[in-house]
Amino acid sequence: MNLIELIQKLISIPSFVDNKTNEKEIGEFIFNYLKQFPYLSAEKQNIGNGRFNIFAKDSAQPKILFACHMDTVEPKSGWKYAQNKIKDNKLYGLGSADMKGGTACVLDVLRDFARTRGLALLFYCDEEYNFEGMKRFAEKYSLRPDLIICPEITDLKVINGCRGIIEIYFRVTGKTGHVASPEKGINAIDGIINIVSLIREDIKKYEHPGLGNAALNLAYLSGGLNKGVNEKGNLVLGNRGNNIPDIAEAVIDIRTPSKELNAGEITRLIKQRSEEQRLKLEKLEIRSDLRAAFSPKEKIIGFEGIDYGNLKEQGYFDVQIISERFDSPFICFGPTGGNVHGADEWVNISSLEKTKNVFKNLIQRSCT
Numbered sequence: 608m609n610l611i612e613l614i615q616k617l618i619s620i621p622s623f624v625d626n627k628t629n630e631k632e633i634g635e636f637i638f639n640y641l642k643q644f645p646y647l648s649a650e651k652q653n654i655g656n657g658r659f660n661i662f663a664k665d666s667a668q669p670k671i672l673f674a675c676h677m678d679t680v681e682p683k684s685g686w687k688y689a690q691n692k693i694k695d696n697k698l699y700g701l702g703s704a705d706m707k708g709g710t711a712c713v714l715d716v717l718r719d720f721a722r723t724r725g726l727a728l729l730f731y732c733d734e735e736y737n738f739e740g741m742k743r744f745a746e747k748y749s750l751r752p753d754l755i756i757c758p759e760i761t762d763l764k765v766i767n768g769c770r771g772i773i774e775i776y777f778r779v780t781g782k783t784g785h786v787a788s789p790e791k792g793i794n795a796i797d798g799i800i801n802i803v804s805l806i807r808e809d810i811k812k813y814e815h816p817g818l819g820n821a822a823l824n825l826a827y828l829s830g831g832l833n834k835g836v837n838e839k840g841n842l843v844l845g846n847r848g849n850n851i852p853d854i855a856e857a858v859i860d861i862r863t864p865s866k867e868l869n870a871g872e873i874t875r876l877i878k879q880r881s882e883e884q885r886l887k888l889e890k891l892e893i894r895s896d897l898r899a900a901f902s903p904k905e906k907i908i909g910f911e912g913i914d915y916g917n918l919k920e921q922g923y924f925d926v927q928i929i930s931e932r933f934d935s936p937f938i939c940f941g942p943t944g945g946n947v948h949g950a951d952e953w954v955n956i957s958s959l960e961k962t963k964n965v966f967k968n969l970i971q972r973s974c975t
């Protein structure tokens with residue numbers, strides 16, 4: 608199998624996660640593929656439901672760790688091209704860009720070596736869902752590689768960090784009353800809007816020269832007259848115009864560039880701002896508390912002469928979890944591609960060869 612055939616093989620094995628499908632079958636393929644390299648030993652780490660991570664390494668202490676997620680998002684409708692169609696230097700398929708193209712580069716480059724010293728490979732589950740694969744790997748293993756590389760599409764640029772994610776749900780109560788005298792009530796919807804704008808100001812001071820500013824998205828807001836809770840635990844809300852709404856709930860998502868700006872700090876701000884608005888904070892749930900990561904250029908070996916990308920445009924990469932845990936710098940580096948998480952996802956074919964060559968030089972230099 609050449610590089611392109613290998614990507615096509617990976618694309619031909621569905622690895623999105625729902626009740627019937629998961630990463631098991633693609634995991635078996637990768638696990639068996641690795642057996643052809645006598646210098647590597649591979650093991651499975653079960654994460655439940657038949658799903659498993661694969662960790663492979665040679666006999667030396669890992670210096671370079673490649674981290675590749677095996678799952679994709681669920682298929683979307685509206686595809687114009689068949690899976691694995693090649694046209695105009697583009698290969699189309701679910702996962703072609705995110706990230707079976709990059710994974711195939713890692714798998715294929717192994718054939719160029721008869722042995723390595725200090726090479727480790729992780730193929731893991733659940734990156735597009737709940738980061739379960741990465742969390743479980745971080746719990747079990749303890750390594751200290753010089754560099755962790757995640758072959759996501761980056762347009763052949765080095766991406767040396769990402770902002771973290773804080774997602775919080777909260778609910779506040781105010782005081783109802785007749786709209787004719789609003790000063791007698793406490794409007795819970797207005798209150799949440801005020802809380803959110805104040806927190807937007809509060810977090811402005813968290814700025815990182817590489818990662819940029821903190822960004823707050825008010826993702827969900829609902830409120831009205833409190834008529835209790837239904838059997839599913841959801842609020843029942845009155846929506847008549849003549850009542851001051853006395854209950855409201857919201858979900859906020861904050862992209863944080865700094866370790867100091869975390870779910871604990873946002874919780875403190877929500878409490879403080881709610882009190883100032885004379886609102887009672889009824890409920891607060893932290894749904895995500897993932898840290899930012901930044902790997903200084905001087906710590907990144909083997910990518911000299913390659914351009915660095917703009918970190919301010921990047922989403923979160925779960926490889927941050929092991930970068931923090933192992934205290935090892937990480938980067939993302941991979942081919943060019945597009946339509947990620949949508950129809951007609953593609954990867955640029957010539958950028959795949961280039962990606963593989965960068966990996967080859969790196970392994971030659973660090974692991975032989």
Ligand SMILES: [Zn+2]
Nearest residue numbers: 676705706759
């Ligand atoms: Zn990805």
